[in-house]
Amino acid sequence: MSNKRVDGQPAFVLHLHPYSETSLVVDVFSRDHGRVPLLARGARRPRSAMRGMLMAFQPLELGWFGGGEVKTLAKAEWLGGMPLLAGRCLLLGYYLNELLMKMLAREDAHVALYDAYFEALRALALGGADAPELRRFEKTLLKELGYGLTLDADVETGELIEPDVEYAYLMERGPVRKVGAGDTAVVCGKTLLDMAADDYGDPRTRVESKLLMRQLIAHHMGGKPLQSRRVFMELQEL
Amino acid sequence: MAGVSSLDELIEALRCLPGVGPKSAQRMAYHLLQRDRRGAERLAKGLDAALQHLHHCARCNNFSEAEVCDQCLSTRRDPTQLCIVEMPIDLNSMEQTHAYSGLYYVLMGRLSPLDGIGPKELAFERLFNRAADGVVKEVILATNFTNEGEATAHYLSELLHARGLKVSRIARGLPVGGELEYSDAATVAQALLERRDYS
Ligand SMILES: [Zn+2]
Numbered sequence: 001m002s003n004k005r006v007d008g009q010p011a012f013v014l015h016l017h018p019y020s021e022t023s024l025v026v027d028v029f030s031r032d033h034g035r036v037p038l039l040a041r042g043a044r045r046p047r048s049a050m051r052g053m054l055m056a057f058q059p060l061e062l063g064w065f066g067g068g069e070v071k072t073l074a075k076a077e078w079l080g081g082m083p084l085l086a087g088r089c090l091l092l093g094y095y096l097n098e099l100l101m102k103m104l105a106r107e108d109a110h111v112a113l114y115d116a117y118f119e120a121l122r123a124l125a126l127g128g129a130d131a132p133e134l135r136r137f138e139k140t141l142l143k144e145l146g147y148g149l150t151l152d153a154d155v156e157t158g159e160l161i162e163p164d165v166e167y168a169y170l171m172e173r174g175p176v177r178k179v180g181a182g183d184t185a186v187v188c189g190k191t192l193l194d195m196a197a198d199d200y201g202d203p204r205t206r207v208e209s210k211l212l213m214r215q216l217i218a219h220h221m222g223g224k225p226l227q228s229r230r231v232f233m234e235l236q237e238l
Numbered sequence: 239m240a241g242v243s244s245l246d247e248l249i250e251a252l253r254c255l256p257g258v259g260p261k262s263a264q265r266m267a268y269h270l271l272q273r274d275r276r277g278a279e280r281l282a283k284g285l286d287a288a289l290q291h292l293h294h295c296a297r298c299n300n301f302s303e304a305e306v307c308d309q310c311l312s313t314r315r316d317p318t319q320l321c322i323v324e325m326p327i328d329l330n331s332m333e334q335t336h337a338y339s340g341l342y343y344v345l346m347g348r349l350s351p352l353d354g355i356g357p358k359e360l361a362f363e364r365l366f367n368r369a370a371d372g373v374v375k376e377v378i379l380a381t382n383f384t385n386e387g388e389a390t391a392h393y394l395s396e397l398l399h400a401r402g403l404k405v406s407r408i409a410r411g412l413p414v415g416g417e418l419e420y421s422d423a424a425t426v427a428q429a430l431l432e433r434r435d436y437s
Contacts, residue, residue, distance in 0.1 A: 015352050020257035052422055056385050078423045083431065090389040094351040101352070231349065231356035235393050238357055 007063040013056045014097045034108040038073040057085045057093050089124040094228040116140040132200045138213045150174030151196035163190040171219045185215045300344040316340045318375040324348050348386040376404045
């Protein structure tokens, strides 16, 4: 498409693949250019200045050039200020990266999603309560992909959501006052209202919103399994 | 035509090496056949022998010809310490320090969720059985300080701890003789974060 040079672009590494004995292909998520694969020449050499820097979950500033599908990484700078992810938070970080890698098309900018990703990583890095940031990230991801959630009204009747009523959340559509027994995603009205307000103080909201998001994401991924979730579950079972 | 197809077969086979594309596979094949037939023969025999005789040591999981490798059988090593490394090459690095005389366990990889490598692929159960032999007292986690190495160390520490073992992690910081001026920001930042009391 464009053979232009990009400079000083805020970005995160999503994943690294060895490309040759000495080079890497780096899948990055950049603020203004979305997901871009970059060839990092020589980055696998022992004395490469980039070697330690091209690390997931750390804010970087990257420069690249090239017109093909894979651009050439020209410059990488470590912005810092974010503690390294540790423990279980690392696995959650991989979950975020896998969603971005599997759901975003290449070179589609999603500035709002970039910000939500940054905030989610920061919450994970600080190791505190991360549910609000994770849910906000998932919500923004779906919205940016055109699958925005309806959280304020019954999509059949148009009536406002009532906190004490149970709703079935229909994929692709939204909440309807619960009727059938075969509905999979059932949440109470308060959960929907809390999600709209990004308020995850209520334990029930945390549990229900997490399950609802899992179902929505699985639906929009078209049955593609999430490796990070599988590994996470297997580790929990040990 | 038979000759052509075995050439194609060789080129295709060479592509299983990491980072070797069709172009370099072709170059390697022509080099072996045209310029270094003796080398090619050695390579073929070496591969054949390695495949036939090498398997994983029943104790440390490193490559070994015997069921249990020499290192694991050595009486000069301290069997109460078990150091976990990702790859055989990491074991070599540890050995070069001459600072460790315990035994090893080689994972042959690291947790890498995005590549589909989890505890099953790494046979964690095998490691747990090894570490729980009743002789091992301390497990030293020497996986890399990458995100994957850290994730591996974290889960192994939890799981080994739960099995009653003392677990430690090699330290991270500036290299010996390292000067702040020439160190990368990430290393200095982490060294600062993991600073120790000076007593
Ligand atoms: Zn052994």
